[in-house]
Amino acid sequence: MNILVTGGAGYVGSHCVRNLCEAGHSVVVYDHLEVGHRQAVDPRARLVVGDLGDATLLGNTLSEGSFDAVMHFAALADVNESVNHPLRYYRNNVVNSIRLLEAMRDHDVKRLVFSSSCAVYGIPPAVPISEDMPKNPVNPYGRTKLAIEWAIQDSAAAWGLGATALRYFNAAGAAEDGTIGEDHDPESHLIPRVLKVALGQGEQLSIFGVDYPTPDGSCVRDYIHVEDLGDIHRMALDTQPEGCFRCYNVGTGRGVSVKELIEAAREVTGCDIPATSAPRREGDPPELYADPARAMSDLGWKPKYTEIRRTLETAWAWHRANPQGFTGT
Numbered sequence: 417m418n419i420l421v422t423g424g425a426g427y428v429g430s431h432c433v434r435n436l437c438e439a440g441h442s443v444v445v446y447d448h449l450e451v452g453h454r455q456a457v458d459p460r461a462r463l464v465v466g467d468l469g470d471a472t473l474l475g476n477t478l479s480e481g482s483f484d485a486v487m488h489f490a491a492l493a494d495v496n497e498s499v500n501h502p503l504r505y506y507r508n509n510v511v512n513s514i515r516l517l518e519a520m521r522d523h524d525v526k527r528l529v530f531s532s533s534c535a536v537y538g539i540p541p542a543v544p545i546s547e548d549m550p551k552n553p554v555n556p557y558g559r560t561k562l563a564i565e566w567a568i569q570d571s572a573a574a575w576g577l578g579a580t581a582l583r584y585f586n587a588a589g590a591a592e593d594g595t596i597g598e599d600h601d602p603e604s605h606l607i608p609r610v611l612k613v614a615l616g617q618g619e620q621l622s623i624f625g626v627d628y629p630t631p632d633g634s635c636v637r638d639y640i641h642v643e644d645l646g647d648i649h650r651m652a653l654d655t656q657p658e659g660c661f662r663c664y665n666v667g668t669g670r671g672v673s674v675k676e677l678i679e680a681a682r683e684v685t686g687c688d689i690p691a692t693s694a695p696r697r698e699g700d701p702p703e704l705y706a707d708p709a710r711a712m713s714d715l716g717w718k719p720k721y722t723e724i725r726r727t728l729e730t731a732w733a734w735h736r737a738n739p740q741g742f743t744g745t
């Protein structure tokens with residue numbers, strides 16, 4: 417298939433691009449490189465540097481490529497930042513996604529896999545979270561993802577778009593061969609922050625909230641490996657029916673607390689990793705982990721990385737080899 421991947425230079429996008437290239441697909445990455453990295457783009461893919469807000473460039477790219485499908489990752493994805501700058505999130509995530517959908521409709525591209533988030537559920541009534549639980553996002557980031565899902569769902573009904581929204585939990589880890597990994601600036605995510613402390617790039621880790629109603633008081637998350645995300649994106653595309661909207665929760669089905677994760681990182685790295693209690697971070701739900709049963713039965717997908725230590729080992733190998741991220745390469 418000819419596939420356009422928006423945000424294909426970003427963390428999850430770049431791992432999915434590699435997966436598609438390895439499966440023999442022809443990939444064009446569309447990315448403005450403000451968040452993503454040129455070095456993260458698989459050399460087998462063609463890179464178009466541009467913004468989704470640039471309707472002319474997007475239209476020309478779609479006209480030239482005769483694409484069978486789009487994978488849409490391009491988005492801002494920092495929950496805390498979205499609380500302080502909501503309009504930036506609505507413009508980048510919602511407005512630009514609508515531009516993409518219009519361009520797809522105009523160029524008759526009818527297959528889409530969308531990078532959604534467990535943030536659409538907000539604080540769920542129970543865990544594990546299944547797809548039919550209420551969607552009540554508690555931060556602007558989650559609301560933008562839900563708004564895009566609605567636009568996609570309505571497009572499926574109106575003009576035959578076939579689309580899958582993959583609501584993933586916490587993307588984690590790095591390519592098993594160590595070639596690409598996670599590099600955000602600024603870095604807000606737990607695993608890279610923990611590993612930076614292990615590398616001596618920070619004195620200690622702040623644990624945001626130790627008074628949550630969870631077994632050890634710290635937040636619980638479901639860390640899903642980026643290579644498992646690559647597999648499910650490809651499988652969703654391969655099985656996408658026309659004119660139909662599907663959504664899947666993508667996680668391991670296991671919750672890991674912040675304190676447990678730090679302990680596992682101490683074992684994997686052999687480093688001390690000092691950590692201290694800090695106030696709660698605004699917009700953080702206490703406990704999120706997936707019920708991935710629907711994705712497993714419909715798509716035949718199964719996560720390969722189910723132990724947090726294995727996931728941390730791949731992340732540690734990347735961070736140790738690239739202590740300054742992609743800029744140091």
Ligand code: UFG
Nearest residue numbers: 493495533534535604605606609622623624635674697700
């Ligand atoms: N945390 C700390 N200290 C840190 C950084 C994070 O204690 O220095 C905690 C957070 O408070 C949270 C957990 O570690 O409890 C995980 O935080 P991340 O920032 O790594 O990830 P989030 O759970 O906030 O975000 C993820 C995805 C989003 C998604 C969101 C849903 O990155 O895309 O889950 O809540 F929307």
